[in-house]
Each structure stands twice: as structure tokens, then as C-alpha cells.
Amino acid sequence: MTDPTQIADIKIPPIRNGTVIDHIANGQALNVLKILGVNESNIDSTISIGMHVPTHKGTAKWKDVVKLEDRELDPDSVDKIALIAPDATIAIIRDFYVAEKYQVQLGDRVVGLVRCSNPNCITNKGEPVTPEFYVEGRNPPRLRCVYCDRMLSKISDNLL
């Protein structure tokens, strides 16, 4: 029987230089593009997206994959990806080879990456304060606001 992950490789062509973000939670690829700030006017290289791709990793049956040509990620973007896709791996590709590969990782606190979902939180009232959260769970990520003490709901809707 053909390995489904090989089929995925055929559907999403390899890149010469750039970044492969793999094992993105199923359905989160478009949010990853949002984090990367990809829009019609700022694309100057190829981006390949695989959604609902078969996978064997862990208990998941499906994953998303994003391949960015000629681009490497800044640390803030990697941290934000960890918030919506805690199992994601980042591979830096140079001349078709994997030069570096690591898994995204959440620290103990998340600072300045998401806003609090509580509209009555002081961080949403025009004060000079950076939203900050304690990480109470990593997979799935669960964040508690340092200021109002509420759990953050719908992380992907509140990315800054």
C-alpha cells in the first residue's frame, strides 16, 4: 500500500530555499498565513499550501502544511504559530536540503502576541499595557490573562 505521506509530498512540491511549516493542526493553515502577514500585495515568492493532508504523527489523521520559498521566519511568528499549531515543526531548507529543523514551543508566558478576549479587561481599554498571558496548557494551548485572570477563548481570533 502506498504511504499517504509520500502522496502528500507529491501534491506539495519541494522547495529549493525557504521554510516548511509542517504538522500544522488540521484547518489552521490559513491562520498561519495570517500570522505571516501574507496578502495579495506582499507576496514576492511562491507559497504552497496543503490542507487536510494525511498524517501518521500522533493521534491526528490529518494535518496542514505551508511551504514558503525564499523566506525564513522571525521568532515572533514562530511563537504565534505555537499558539495555534502546538505540534508544528519548522524546517529551514537550503538548496533542497533540511539545514535546520525544530518543533515550535510555548514558553511559560506569552507577551504581546494575542489580545485578551475579555472586552472588559484593562488591556482592551486603551491603557499603555502589553497583553500578557500565563501558559496553563500547551496542547491544546490554554492561556490565562495576567491582568484579568480570564482564560483566553479562541486564540486564533485574537492574534495581534
Add this chain to the structure above:
Amino acid sequence: MDFYDKDLVSIRDLDREKIEYILDLSKKMVPYARGEKVKRALDGKILGNLFFEPSTRTKLSFESAAHRLGCDVIDVSEMSMTSISKGENLADTIRMVDAYCDAIVLRHPYEGAARLAADVSENPVINAGDGAGSHPTQTLLDLFTMREAKGSLDGLNVVLVGDLKYGRTVHSLAEALTMFGVRLTLVAPESLQMPQDIVDRLRNKGCNPKKTTVLEDAIPQADVLYVTRIQKERFPDPAEYQKIAGTYRIDNSILRSAKSDMIVMHPLPRVNEIATEVDSTPHARYFQQAFNGVPVRMAILCSIMGGKIDD
């Protein structure tokens, strides 16, 4: 115990040992709070009392606590009287008040305001209630009231009844009670039950609260019945409010099945959730609870602002 110059923003800033220290000191404060003894332990100090939301008991009891200790008070009780009405942000207001006093007491309508104030203030900040968030000094006076009435907090059967969803006092109270191995029963209509993330937190601390919608079932085992106000504005349908408010009304008839030494507490103000006929029964402890705000806040001010009281 190291409280000096420390903020008090959430009850979670305190462990059991620190809570017991404050409760022990509160007991020593009672004769001073009644004016039977006099000690100007905070003579020469200034407390900034900032109340950006209506308050009767908390504001007055902080003022009374400060005056009993010889501490001067400067205060703001209306946003319209401050530069906030000119567009000044809270952070700048706090920095300014910080320069005029030795500690700040803050009541504010937005959750997290006290944590922000503590971040920007050099002097300690005491949270006197921030929106639907924390109200740690209320929790401490509730614990003091229970301990004074029952002798100990350990293993008590505490029933929380009313608005357990939005009521800020019950969340931090429930959390604090888990430190004392208390058995909790949560009595509320489904729509006003305690939020799941708070219940999960209680469970993580070894307390598995029992939930029910029927008040009568919970009363016979209760050592403490803690009643909160169900707010009319939470119900789109006034008829639904009337029905629920009536179901959770405490009167002498419902108290017939209670233990003789069971106490009824309420953070006040009450509207009609406790009948006035209960006031004259030995169960009623809510006015004592309101008085206890003074010795407990004296203990907090003394600990944080560096006052000393003789035994």
C-alpha cells in the same frame, strides 16, 4: 511574615500561612476597630483611596481602618472629579497618586485594573474590587467571619448560593476555601452556575464541589450559607428573574431544617434575597461580616504599610 510594601491584587497572592497570619492579626485588631483601644500605628502615613465605582462598605471600612490606625486618607470617589474625565489614562493617574501617598486602595470597573496599577506604582496597591474580577479583602473578611463563628475553617460545609457566575466575591472565596479542606456546595440556576474554568481550578486544588439547583437539599448539612445577590439585569425576561429570585430567597421557613449553629452570610447590599425576619435570628451574620471589614482591613493596612500593634 513579609507583607511590607507588597501588593494585594488577588487572593492567589496569598498562601494558607499568609491568610492565617492576616486572620490572626485581624482578631487582635477588633478592640482597636471598636475604639476600645487606641494605637496610631500608621501615624504620619497617607493612604490613597481611589474608588472609580460606587461602594459603601469597602470604601468606608478602608477609611475607618486607616483612621483607627492614625493614617491620613486622600480619596477620589468620582471619575468626573479627576483628570480621567479629561482623557488621562489609569496608568498616569496611578503614577500621580503614587507620588502623593504611601499605599493605594483601588476599586475600578475594569478587570485587571489593580494588576496594571501594581505594575506602574512604586508603592503597594490593594485591590478593592476590579470589575467582575478579584476582591481579595472581601475574601479575607469572609474567611475571618467564618473562622470567628465556627472556631476553624477546616472541613466546614460551605454552601454558596445565588449568582455564582458573575458574583466576584464567590470565585475568590471558593478558591481560598480550598486551602482549608472545605466541602463546597454550589446552589444556583444553571444559567448562573460557577464558570467551568473556576470549577476546574477548585478540582485541581483537591475540592470537588457539589452542584445543585435545589436550595432546600443543601441547607441541612450546611455550616455556612453564603448568599449573593441575583442581579436583575442578567435576565432579559423580568418574569424569569422573579421566578429565580423567589426560589433562592432565604427566610425563617427555609431555615427550619438548618443546624442551630449554621450561619448566614452575605457580602451586602442585599435586595430581597434574605428576608428581614432572618436578621433577628442567631443565624444572621451579615452585619457582623460588614463590621469585620474594619479589623481585617486594619490588619492588611498595618501589614503592608509597616505598622505595629502590641498583643
